[in-house]
Amino acid sequence: MIRKASRDDAEQVARLVDVVFEPHIRRWTGDAEQEERLQLIRHFFKSEANAFSYQCTDVHENNGRVNGIVVHYPGEQDEALFKPVMEYVKAHYPSGKTDPPGKEEPSPEYYIGLLSVSAEARGQGLGTKLIEHAETEALKTTNRSALSVREDNYGADKLYKQLGYHYKKTHKSDELVYDYLIKELGRPE
Numbered sequence: 737m738i739r740k741a742s743r744d745d746a747e748q749v750a751r752l753v754d755v756v757f758e759p760h761i762r763r764w765t766g767d768a769e770q771e772e773r774l775q776l777i778r779h780f781f782k783s784e785a786n787a788f789s790y791q792c793t794d795v796h797e798n799n800g801r802v803n804g805i806v807v808h809y810p811g812e813q814d815e816a817l818f819k820p821v822m823e824y825v826k827a828h829y830p831s832g833k834t835d836p837p838g839k840e841e842p843s844p845e846y847y848i849g850l851l852s853v854s855a856e857a858r859g860q861g862l863g864t865k866l867i868e869h870a871e872t873e874a875l876k877t878t879n880r881s882a883l884s885v886r887e888d889n890y891g892a893d894k895l896y897k898q899l900g901y902h903y904k905k906t907h908k909s910d911e912l913v914y915d916y917l918i919k920e921l922g923r924p925e
Contacts, residue, residue, distance in 0.1 A: 738869045741793035743782045748802035750777040752852035763910045766831035787817040803857035806866040807850035811843030845882035846874030879921050884914040
């Protein structure tokens with residue numbers, strides 16, 4: 737079952753976020769170990785109005801276990817949602833590094849910021865279900881969705897292209913190279 741996340745999901749969600757964002761969070765924190773990264777993720781997940789908040793997250797739950805998450809929001813909110821994260825990181829981790837904010841215009845696409853499926857649940861179509869769920873939410877406000885995939889993440893890239901996403905541009909984040917993919921969804925509801 738896919739449902740809105742709640743603060744009570746923090747422990748399980750933090751591990752799934754860390755799988756995807758570990759290289760970023762290590763850089764931001766000056767190479768924090770896993771427990772410190774998880775603590776940081778839980779802090780932001782339980783907080784409101786940020787890119788890792790429970791408010792932007794939907795979870796797939798089976799028998800009380802969260803085995804997949806999708807973080808999604810209108811693209812024009814991206815900068816505002818990351819601002820409190822970067823401010824906190826800069827204040828609490830002076831040895832960490834963060835990229836300066838980009839000079840690009842806000843994205844008109846609905847943004848899927850993170851998709852993570854537990855190792856045990858992979859290969860069962862859960863990633864597809866979570867993406868399709870986010871696309872349904874996107875259709876409430878726009879007709880396009882977008883996501884970024886690390887250029888070396890061939891499995892995710894293949895999935896996204898099978899789902900109809902296509903290349904728009906390449907960008908860097910924390911010295912990692914990503915392809916920005918978009919998809920035309922049809923008519924908004």
